[in-house]
Amino acid sequence: MKLLEDKIRADGKVYDGDILKVDSFVNHQIDVPLMNELAKEFYHRFVDSGVNKILTIEASGIGIASLTAQYFTAPVVFAKKSRSANLAPDVYTAKVISYTHGNTNNILVSKDYLGANDRVLIIDDFLATGEALFGLCDLVAQAGATLCGAGILIEKAYQAGGKTARERGIRVESLARVASMSQKDGITFVEE
Amino acid sequence: MKLLEDKIRADGKVYDGDILKVDSFVNHQIDVPLMNELAKEFYHRFVDSGVNKILTIEASGIGIASLTAQYFTAPVVFAKKSRSANLAPDVYTAKVISYTHGNTNNILVSKDYLGANDRVLIIDDFLATGEALFGLCDLVAQAGATLCGAGILIEKAYQAGGKTARERGIRVESLARVASMSQKDGITFVEE
Numbered sequence: 001m002k003l004l005e006d007k008i009r010a011d012g013k014v015y016d017g018d019i020l021k022v023d024s025f026v027n028h029q030i031d032v033p034l035m036n037e038l039a040k041e042f043y044h045r046f047v048d049s050g051v052n053k054i055l056t057i058e059a060s061g062i063g064i065a066s067l068t069a070q071y072f073t074a075p076v077v078f079a080k081k082s083r084s085a086n087l088a089p090d091v092y093t094a095k096v097i098s099y100t101h102g103n104t105n106n107i108l109v110s111k112d113y114l115g116a117n118d119r120v121l122i123i124d125d126f127l128a129t130g131e132a133l134f135g136l137c138d139l140v141a142q143a144g145a146t147l148c149g150a151g152i153l154i155e156k157a158y159q160a161g162g163k164t165a166r167e168r169g170i171r172v173e174s175l176a177r178v179a180s181m182s183q184k185d186g187i188t189f190v191e192e
Numbered sequence: 193m194k195l196l197e198d199k200i201r202a203d204g205k206v207y208d209g210d211i212l213k214v215d216s217f218v219n220h221q222i223d224v225p226l227m228n229e230l231a232k233e234f235y236h237r238f239v240d241s242g243v244n245k246i247l248t249i250e251a252s253g254i255g256i257a258s259l260t261a262q263y264f265t266a267p268v269v270f271a272k273k274s275r276s277a278n279l280a281p282d283v284y285t286a287k288v289i290s291y292t293h294g295n296t297n298n299i300l301v302s303k304d305y306l307g308a309n310d311r312v313l314i315i316d317d318f319l320a321t322g323e324a325l326f327g328l329c330d331l332v333a334q335a336g337a338t339l340c341g342a343g344i345l346i347e348k349a350y351q352a353g354g355k356t357a358r359e360r361g362i363r364v365e366s367l368a369r370v371a372s373m374s375q376k377d378g379i380t381f382v383e384e
Contacts, residue, residue, distance in 0.1 A: 029305040030254075030268040032246075032261040054224075058251035062222075063258040063268060069224040076222040076255060113221040 001175040027060035042151040043071035049148035051121040065123040077113045081105040092142040094135040114143035122150040130161025193367040219252035234343040235263035241340040243313040257315040269305045273297040284334040286327040310337035319344040322353025
């Protein structure tokens with residue numbers, strides 16, 4: 001989506017260690033008018049999927065998930081991160097490795113808020129290795145819910161997550177697909 | 193605000209230790225259509241204040257803050273929590289004690305996203321002791337920004353935070369002010 005690609009070109013910053021910093025408009029400061037346009041785009045792409053719940057993960061997915069949810073008139077559920085394994089009987093849990101932060105989180109959702117009648121759209125800001133996405137898909141499966149797909153703001157298309165997800169039959173809609181990035185040559189996007 | 197009070201009466205759960213659990217609609221699952229009505233109410237209350245930035249704190253403030261920000265056509269900045277003191281020169285930091293979780297967090301905002309030209313509306317889900325609110329006010333002061341006020345979903349009016357904040361001259365608008373709560377007698381609200 002050109003609107004987001006242009007914004008990333010203008011304000012995204014590439015750092016060593018494969019880091020694309022977008023905290024001026026995505027994950028520290030949130031450009032809400034921009035995010036609202038992206039939320040509408042997710043709505044248009046999934047409008048026929050019968051979505052009745054948006055699932056994301058704290059913290060940076062919550063803003064775009066909430067803006068998207070209003071168009072579906074659906075609630076958001078955000079998975080919580082916990083350093084310790086939570087073995088409580090009333091939650092679904094999955095393990096998620098963060099390569100960015102070099103640690104492993106357990107993510108969890110209360111069984112009260114995800115169930116067999118839910119048709120779930122996962123919303124998140126980034127897709128790279130797919131760790132977070134597959135963790136969320138795992139929670140959806142545990143709940144017996146139906147996965148409609150995943151709406152992603154920025155996919156690092158040169159990493160395996162998106163490819164693996166699509167091979168598994170998950171409908172992934174990424175609004176910007178980074179083909180390559182470097183401080184020297186800047187950022188290029190996959191031509192759709 | 194009756195809409196929110198009714199929802200709290202219907203779906204809020206009171207637990208030992210002064211806990212009001214609202215995670216079915218505020219801070220785990222987010223009832224986005226409801227939050228959108230509350231967001232509009234914040235807009236109506238602060239529409240004449242020249243707000244150009246919404247400040248909140250991760251994670252549970254981000255949803256309501258993002259929905260509110262769209263009416264002001266303003267960005268959201270969410271303060272991040274860190275267990276360790278971050279002494280980086282490029283952030284504002286404040287210390288916040290969490291009585292709920294029994295720990296102390298440092299909250300931080302990048303200096304890039306809060307500055308002297310900002311007219312800030314703080315949005316948060318709860319106000320009790322005021323720790324989080326005063327930490328956020330501290331960040332606003334460090335930035336030399338103007339504080340327009342604070343929009344709070346649920347104030348525990350029997351705790352000191354709201355009173356102290358108003359005595360300090362902070363305009364606090366709470367949409368539901370809990371006067372008392374117990375498992376036995378239920379929840380009562382301050383009559384406005």
